[in-house]
Amino acid sequence: MKEATNSNIKSESVFHFPVTTLSPLKRLRILVTGGAGFVGSNLVDRLMEQGHEVTVLDNMFTGSKSNIQHWISHPNFNLINHDVTDPIHLEVDRIFHLACPASPPHYMYNPIKTIKTSVMGTINMLGLAKRVRARILFTSTSEVYGDPTEHPQKETYWGHVNPIGPRACYDEGKRVGETMMYAYRDQAGVDVRVARIFNTFGPRMNPSDGRVVSNFIVQALQGRDLTVYGDGKATRSFQYVDDLVAGLMALMEGSYDRPVNIGNPDEYTIRQFAELIQKLTKTNSSIVHKPSTQDDPQQRRPDITVASRELAWRPKTSVKEGLRRTIHYFSHELEKSGEIKTVGPGEYAAVTKKRHEDRRVV
Numbered sequence: 001m002k003e004a005t006n007s008n009i010k011s012e013s014v015f016h017f018p019v020t021t022l023s024p025l026k027r028l029r030i031l032v033t034g035g036a037g038f039v040g041s042n043l044v045d046r047l048m049e050q051g052h053e054v055t056v057l058d059n060m061f062t063g064s065k066s067n068i069q070h071w072i073s074h075p076n077f078n079l080i081n082h083d084v085t086d087p088i089h090l091e092v093d094r095i096f097h098l099a100c101p102a103s104p105p106h107y108m109y110n111p112i113k114t115i116k117t118s119v120m121g122t123i124n125m126l127g128l129a130k131r132v133r134a135r136i137l138f139t140s141t142s143e144v145y146g147d148p149t150e151h152p153q154k155e156t157y158w159g160h161v162n163p164i165g166p167r168a169c170y171d172e173g174k175r176v177g178e179t180m181m182y183a184y185r186d187q188a189g190v191d192v193r194v195a196r197i198f199n200t201f202g203p204r205m206n207p208s209d210g211r212v213v214s215n216f217i218v219q220a221l222q223g224r225d226l227t228v229y230g231d232g233k234a235t236r237s238f239q240y241v242d243d244l245v246a247g248l249m250a251l252m253e254g255s256y257d258r259p260v261n262i263g264n265p266d267e268y269t270i271r272q273f274a275e276l277i278q279k280l281t282k283t284n285s286s287i288v289h290k291p292s293t294q295d296d297p298q299q300r301r302p303d304i305t306v307a308s309r310e311l312a313w314r315p316k317t318s319v320k321e322g323l324r325r326t327i328h329y330f331s332h333e334l335e336k337s338g339e340i341k342t343v344g345p346g347e348y349a350a351v352t353k354k355r356h357e358d359r360r361v362v
């Protein structure tokens with residue numbers, strides 16, 4: 001079939017980015033759950049730029065309307081304020097199912113809600129995919145490997161998760177999410193994709209979401225101490241959000257339907273990472289050590305052989321370059337708001353303790 005002549009026209013508009021005009025045959029109806037969040041909104045930008053019809057479903061618990069503000073009222077864009085734990089009927093071709101709080105302090109804040117989001121939310125999205133024969137991509141996580149005893153982590157590793165620890169609501173929720181994806185594939189023929197996402201950073205991270213990248217940058221830019229939990233020897237491997245988005249899109253449009261690690265194998269101890277942020281922000285801030293958090297994974301690095309073989313995908317942005325862009329973003333956020341307070345596990349531990357005390361009184 002000959003492509004429509006206007007298929008590559010970029011139309012400059014009142015919107016933030018130019019949008020390709022796709023022929024109706026190539027234009028997909030794409031649902032992005034959690035599309036107002038950090039990763040979701042960056043994905044939405046790319047899908048919109050490609051000319052697809054994009055519907056964002058978000059309950060705004062950790063997402064923010066400001067992340068997708070620039071698309072509101074675009075004819076290809078639709079925002080639905082909805083919680084994935086409630087069923088919804090829509091006609092779509094693709095579902096990127098991202099909805100779930102991902103920062104440890106956020107997901108630990110309301111563990112029951114986190115479990116419901118992963119379990120009921122994923123069942124609802126799988127039910128929708130089954131009904132309308134849409135392909136569905138589930139964003140799983142490196143957390144399915146728990147505190148790993150194998151390093152680096154391959155997709156074949158089954159993991160080492162404490163099922164009743166403080167991280168379990170997220171880790172086990174994502175693990176059962178994967179289980180459901182393959183049950184629906186095998187029993188009902190749903191076309192599934194599963195991404196295991198490793199630590200990701202970049203513009204639109206919530207500056208108060210308590211993750212290490214946002215905490216260290218925001219602390220450094222304000223001349224405050226960088227808070228390292230524990231001895232700083234735990235490791236993480238950080239990828240820039242644009243690389244993750246490219247990986248998710250390649251996975252969705254490829255034919256490989258087993259889980260795929262999407263991450264940058266560039267690994268740092270948290271102490272080294274704090275020193276890198278000190279250097280890049282040219283701050284006078286010091287590094288201080290705080291108590292370690294329970295069940296914190298001690299080492300994490302993706303083996304990305306499958307992604308490079310099956311998707312021809314590799315991260316392209318170096319950690320330093322990604323950090324420069326992210327520092328620039330947070331500097332602007334700070335200019336706008338004047339001050340940003342970072343959160344640590346302490347704040348949420350206090351909420352949980354108060355809940356226990358309240359229960360005793362009742």
Ligand SMILES: O=C(O)[C@H]1O[C@H](OP(=O)(O)OP(=O)(O)OC[C@H]2O[C@@H](n3ccc(=O)[nH]c3=O)[C@H](O)[C@@H]2O)[C@H](O)[C@@H](O)[C@@H]1O
Pocket residue numbers: 102103104141142143170197198199200210211212213215216227228229230234236270293296297344
């Ligand atoms: O950022 C992500 O993409 C990942 O974040 C979390 O996993 P985690 O690796 O624990 O993320 P952080 O909270 O950023 O912590 C990373 C390390 O830094 C440490 N940390 C964190 C914050 C801080 O202020 N100081 C500090 O030393 C933590 O204890 C941990 O060792 C989520 O659970 C993952 O699902 C998610 O993919």
